[in-house]
Amino acid sequence: MSDLKKYIRSVPDFPKPGINFYDISTLLGDPVGFRSALEQMEKFVRSKRPDVIIAIDSRGFLFGAPLADSLQVPLAPARKPGKLPYKTISEEYELEYGTDRLELHEDAVSSGDRVVIVDDLLATGGTVKAACALATRLGGQVVGVSAVIELSFLPWREKLDGYDVSYLVSFDSE
Numbered sequence: 001m002s003d004l005k006k007y008i009r010s011v012p013d014f015p016k017p018g019i020n021f022y023d024i025s026t027l028l029g030d031p032v033g034f035r036s037a038l039e040q041m042e043k044f045v046r047s048k049r050p051d052v053i054i055a056i057d058s059r060g061f062l063f064g065a066p067l068a069d070s071l072q073v074p075l076a077p078a079r080k081p082g083k084l085p086y087k088t089i090s091e092e093y094e095l096e097y098g099t100d101r102l103e104l105h106e107d108a109v110s111s112g113d114r115v116v117i118v119d120d121l122l123a124t125g126g127t128v129k130a131a132c133a134l135a136t137r138l139g140g141q142v143v144g145v146s147a148v149i150e151l152s153f154l155p156w157r158e159k160l161d162g163y164d165v166s167y168l169v170s171f172d173s174e
Helices: 031-047 059-071 126-137
Strands: 009-012 020-023 052-056 075-078 088-095 098-105 114-122 141-151 165-171
Touching (some): 052 059, 059 141, 126 141
Antiparallel strands (some): 009 020, 088 098
């Protein structure tokens, strides 16, 4: 595991009391830290030989776009409802209180494509699992999931059991 924790700011009681928010803006604001994160993520993603990278709205875009560029593969943005201009498919997922949806263009993944999902954070796993479901519905094979941070005290592992998941930094308490 990398030494990227020093670049990630912990913000207590955000967005509400009792929550400890792990802020990647300090990682993004440090060229050495950001480059290190991208290089480490690229090793895993490259090893999966993806045909397409799906980056999750919105912070996943910050990592997925440079990875797709470096690997010279298409980037497919998975977005919140109503943000994509073309025909989409959607997948509902559970939040702590309620549900949300994730959408993907219907032509973002072709049958047989090897897909890597990229996001900034693994917490409950709902958003990433929804992105995996979208890729699979379009005929893709999810060969990996890459994230910067994992919160080991939250149940993302249960939802993503069976997927090859890589992360750079682990936080084990709220």
